[in-house]
Amino acid sequence: MSHGWRTRLRLDGAEVVLVPSSTVMPVTAALLDDALGHPDGRAAFAGWFGVSDEELDDPEIRARMLARLSSEEWRAVDLGSAPPVSGGRRRPVEPVRPVEPVGPVRPRPTWIALTVIDEDGRGFPRLAFTLTTPGGEDRSIRLDDASRWRADDVRERGTCFLRVGAAIPEPAPDAPVLATADDDDPWLEAESGGNVALVTERAHTVVVVRARTEIVILDEDGRADIDEWCEVMCGQRRHVRRTDAHGMVTIGHPRAVRTIDVRFPLLSADAVALERSGPLATEGAHS
C-alpha cells in the first residue's frame, strides 16, 4: 500500500482534504472485509448503515453495503503513515459523510414468466399446474386465457420446477397459435405432466411434447428387470430413471427428436443386449 500525505484546506467555504491520487482507491470487498475486521471499523459502518453489529456479518447485508458504496462512487483514501499535517501533532481526519441507513435488508423479490404451448404453438388456457420456487414453496397456479403466467414475487433467485402432475390434454383443434416452439425450449411430457426446471428472471416458453420412446429391460427369463437405473440422453436433456414394475422407462420428447442415447450405468456392456426395437406398445402417442 502506498503512503502519501494529505493537507487540509478550505475551498469556497468548504473544508476539504487534498490528497495525492495515488492514495485513492475504490472500495472493494477485501477492503470492506478488512475494515469490518476491526472493532472501530465495525462500529463506524454499523452506525453509517443503520445495521446491528451482528448484521454486519450477514453476507447479503455486506454485499448491499458494498453495492451502495460502489454505486455512490465512494473511494478509500490511504492515509498510511503520512507526516503530520502541522505542528508535529497528527490531526484527526474528519469522518466521511455518513450514508443513509439501509435498514434491515430484505431480499428483493424476483420474477418468472412462462407460456405453455404444444409443438404446433397452440396454448393451454386455464391449465393448472404447480410451481416449486427456489425456496421450496409450492404454488398452485393457473394459466390465463392466453396460456401465460407470470409472478413478480418470487422470493429467491434460482431454479423453479414446473409440473402439471397429470396427463395434459390436447389443445382444442381450433385453438389459435400463440407462439412458435423452438427445439431449445424446455418441455413437459404430455402423458406424465412431468417436471421441468426453469430459472427465475426469464420468460420461458414451455412446450408440451407428445412423442415418446419406451425402453424395456427384461431378465434372462423374460421377466421385468425392476428398479434398474437407466440414463437417457435426449437432445441436450439427460434423464435418469429407474425401470418400473414392467421393467420400463418411458421418455417423453419433442417430435423433432430422432435418436436417443441409452445406457444402464450399473450394467456392464456384456451384461445387457438390445433384443428388438419396434412400435410403441400402447397407443396414445405418436412420433
Add this chain to the structure above:
Amino acid sequence: MPTPPDAPVSSLREYIVAQGESIASIAAKLGQTFAAIWDDPSNAELEALREDPYVLLPGDRVMVPAVVPGSFALTAGQRHVFRRQATHTDFQVTCTHNGKPRANLGFVLTLDGDTADAIEGVSDGQGTVRARIPALAQGGMLEFEDGRGRIAFRLGALDPIDTLSGVQGRLQSLGFYAQRVDGVPGPHTARGVRAFQQARGLPITGEIDDATTAALREAYGR
C-alpha cells in the same frame, strides 16, 4: 434428478463372498457377467483353489472387474427391448425315494417363497429335476405331483469339500447326516462319515480321508 449409485471407478474391486453366494450370483448382483469375473486372471488363484464357481467359502476374495456400461443409440418414438445376460443359472437336483429315482414326475419349484413365479416341469428318467433359476435366489421348495415329500433347500450354501462344513453339507444332502451344518467335528459327523463309508464299500474309519472325499464328491456330484 435422481442419481444412480456410483459405479466403481477402479478397474477391479475386491468382493468378499458371503454365505449363499456363488460367482453367478455375484455377477448378477454387480451387473457383470459370469465369465467376466471367473475368467479374469486375477481370480486364477481362487479358481485353482475352489475349482467350482458355485462352491465358494464365505470370506473368499473375488476380484470383480469394473462395470463399463455400453451405450445404445436408439431410434426415438419406438419401443426398445433389452435383455439382461447372466441373470439366471442352472439348477439341477436328483431325487430318490427308498433308493429309487423319482423319475418322470411333475414338479413345482418355488424359489424364495414366490409362488407366482413357481417353475413347473417333469423330472427325467433318473429322477433329475433341471431348471433355469434366478442367480440371486436364496433357496426354495421342490414338490412332486404325487405329493410324497417336499424338499426344502438353500442355494449356494454348500461349502468346498475340503472343509468340514462342506463334508457335512454333502452327507446331509445324501441322507447320512441329520444335524446342523456347522463345521464343528463331533460324534454325529463321525457317525455320518462311517455310514457313508459303509454304503460305498470303503474302510469304515470315520475319518475323512482322500478316498472318502473322492467318493463323496462323486456321490454328490461336486
